[in-house]
Amino acid sequence: MYLFSRSARLGPGNLVDSMAWSVKVTEKVNQISELDVRLWTTVFSPGLGTLVWSAMVDDLAVLEATDAKLFADAGYTSLVEEGAKYSSGEAIDDALVQLILADEDARNAQPQYASVVQAVVAPGSAVRAMEVGVEIAQRAKKITGRPTSFGAAQTGPYGGVGWFILYDSVEQLQKSGETIAADSSFAQFIDKEAGKAYLAGATTQKVYRRVV
Numbered sequence: 001m002y003l004f005s006r007s008a009r010l011g012p013g014n015l016v017d018s019m020a021w022s023v024k025v026t027e028k029v030n031q032i033s034e035l036d037v038r039l040w041t042t043v044f045s046p047g048l049g050t051l052v053w054s055a056m057v058d059d060l061a062v063l064e065a066t067d068a069k070l071f072a073d074a075g076y077t078s079l080v081e082e083g084a085k086y087s088s089g090e091a092i093d094d095a096l097v098q099l100i101l102a103d104e105d106a107r108n109a110q111p112q113y114a115s116v117v118q119a120v121v122a123p124g125s126a127v128r129a130m131e132v133g134v135e136i137a138q139r140a141k142k143i144t145g146r147p148t149s150f151g152a153a154q155t156g157p158y159g160g161v162g163w164f165i166l167y168d169s170v171e172q173l174q175k176s177g178e179t180i181a182a183d184s185s186f187a188q189f190i191d192k193e194a195g196k197a198y199l200a201g202a203t204t205q206k207v208y209r210r211v212v
Contacts, residue, residue, distance in 0.1 A: 003097040003151060003164070004063055005054040009047065011088040018086035022051050023212050025079050029053070032073050033066040040114065040208040049088070052208060056107070060096075097151035097162060101134045106147035111166035113173045117205045119198040121159035129197040133161050136194065140165065143183050144176040161198070173207065 010018045026039040035055040042050045057063055070076045121129040130152065137150040146165050153160030167173040180186055 001099045001102045007052045008092045009088040010049040039211040043209045045206040096154040099151040101150040103147040103149045113167040117163045120202040132193045132197045
């Protein structure tokens with residue numbers, strides 16, 4: 001199982017028009033392809049104005065076929081060209097993550113928020129980092145009750161890993177964060193194991209709100 005995402009950052013101004021455009025693009029992709037593509041935007045996080053389209057796929061061949069269908073559709077390519085006027089001018093980035101632990105509860109969930117924690121595996125710790133990553137996800141779900149997946153990046157900085165946690169509401173996001181912060185056993189596990197498995201100072205965390 002893979003998690004594919006495409007991110008682009010909006011330029012200043014034209015907020016209403018640019019968000020309406022992003023919804024139209026998402027709807028068009030879902031009309032043409034067999035993917036269930038969701039649109040997210042950053043909140044409470046660095047990179048304000050970043051849009052992220054994401055989809056779960058079992059095989060990379062599905063992504064290849066989807067790209068072929070999209071670029072053969074004049075309506076889609078017209079929307080892509082229209083979007084240039086809303087862009088910040090920064091690069092559009094694709095990312096591919098192979099899910100080591102794909103939480104089954106996430107498959108049919110309709111979350112409104114997601115938090116993503118990313119880290120980089122420390123040299124010589126590849127095997128242990130995968131084991132620790134899975135256990136972190138399992139512990140986090142046990143504490144919060146929220147769907148939590150863990151995966152290894154297939155593109156981007158080498159050795160990248162990530163945890164993906166889904167929430168039904170902003171209140172649930174807040175409660176889960178407070179609950180896990182208050183759990184001393186989780187903090188002790190992170191201190192003992194994560195510090196050895198992942199590079200210090202390379203971990204980041206972002207929150208996303210679902211647009212459609």
